[in-house]
Amino acid sequence: MMSLNRYRLRHLANNGHKGALRAIKLLDRPDRLIGLILIGNNLVNILASAIATIVGIRLFGDIGVAIATGALTLVVLVFAEVTPKTVAALHPERIAFPSSVLLKMLLVVLWPLVKVVNLITSTILHIMGIRSVKEDDALSQEELRTVVHEAGALIPRRHQEMLLSIMDLEKVTVEDIMIPRSELYAININDDFKSINRQVIQSPHTRVLLYRDTIDDAVGFVHLRDALRLQSKGQFSKSSLLRAVKELYFVPEGTPLNVQLANFQRNKERIGLVVDEYGDIQGLVTLEDILEEIVGDFTTSMVTTPSEDINKQPDGSYLIDATINIRDLNKEMGWHFPIDGPKTLNGLIIEYLEDIPEPNTSMRIFGYPIEIVEVGENMIKTVRVMPQHYKLPKVGKN
Known part of the structure; x- marks a missing residue:
């Protein structure tokens, strides 16, 4: 019951699935559900223990207590705990929906006992200063992002990218x-x-x-x-x-x-x-x-094409128009220039140097070796960005 996917459960319930409707009703009060299950579980375990002890003493005498304890522990662990709970965890809907019929009936029969147990439990929790607050199972934006990432084949990659882009709209101005x-x-x-x-x-x-x-x-x-x-x-x-x-x-x-x-x-x-x-x-x-x-760009195909502002050179470096938007540069090249300040590469370099540099000035900004190629009209026109492992020459500004 606790392993059920709450969002799939709501989807099935909205489509009129009777098992899902029963499960949702039971899960609306998890304290009652847990109390009911544990009452039944403990009644069965204690009863089994008492019967096993009596049988063990009658068959084996005093040593029968130890034999009964060991045998019952093995039986309970294998057949009443590990095996069924593993199956239920792997196939929660297959187990929970039929079980909800029995649980609903037992809740009616054992309601007085469940009520008493819950009353005692809530009193103890109150004395300990623990308040019963229903947990909000709504997803945060980051949790929803993780769900989209882990959807795998359930959501086509292109659709995943679109969903993530929608969530990022509020972060972009x-x-x-x-x-x-x-x-x-x-x-x-x-x-x-x-x-x-x-x-x-x-x-x-x-x-x-x-x-x-x-x-x-x-x-x-x-x-x-x-x-x-x-x-x-x-x-x-x-x-x-x-x-x-x-x-x-x-x-x-x-x-x-x-x-x-x-x-x-x-x-x-x-x-x-x-x-x-x-x-x-x-x-x-x-x-x-x-x-x-x-x-994505309406004017291009789904296959990423190189920007006209970025030109790869034979030595592995890139000649880049410094007026390019930093977000576009990061997106196309997979780089990580900061985007919370200046919007263009020209602005980022000038802010870093606090001056308009001369051509052939070299520097390393946020791990990226950069050489100023062309400057004009009080702005940087063209830069050369080297591979990150490139060693800057000792000439120029560093």
Whole structure:
């Protein structure tokens, strides 16, 4: 009874399984169940001991007590304890469901005795300062994660990864997955109209951000479908483009992904601008970005393909675009750079050095030998990450 899987038991009970329903009712009061089983168990054992002692004395005299004790101990251990309890532990449902019929009947018959025993027991526990509290068998997030990991063939590996990704959503914020401000594809509405027209046609995205002179003065998003429709009608102009923009939707930085996913659904939005506490735009996050955290990249096959930001070299090192997101780098390479600080490799190195390094500077960060390859525009552009066993040269910063 105690070895039954509580979650499978509830599933069977919800499907109307009579044995499961009986077992759940008995397990709702484990004190009564344990009291009933132990009363029956001890009655049988004591009775067997008394009978064996009488038979042993009559057959063998005084030495019969020792013979009866040894024989009965062996019989009880093998046939009444180890063997049946091992079978019951290996096949709990097969034993518990039929047994629940007998236990239910015995509980009715022996109810007064069970009540007295439980009353005495609870009184003793109260005197000892032990309170009877029903244990909450709800799983914590980490316990649920372990269940998913150990599900094995019951849950396909791909589904396991998706379930674990869903549980990780609350640990990831919009800054971790957003397109940073410096990489936004946006159109300055104050540019020459020919330039605007060219940027609209060449846009790699279906929605394009319009702004006036600076990203912080954002106007709104325009859907390329609307822009191309205006072009086909010969009505494409700055004023018509501004009339076609959609209202901006802002997302506070630090918002967990599970919260933002619910916000997107509630507000019927698919794209938002991430802003800091001062209202400055930090980047852009989309519904697709959040879904990709769960199911993987929509634009690639299920087979992991190398990122364009990571290029393996003949010597085993990797040339990496330093603007790469650290979470993406860890996920793709199986590395363990910290993700609770800067979001990019460039930011992590600058925070570590507390300075913008010169090219050819070498260091070891969190166990990974790194060489600065290219620096420009007040940021690190390219780095070389060596295999962890690589020995850094003695030149450069260490």
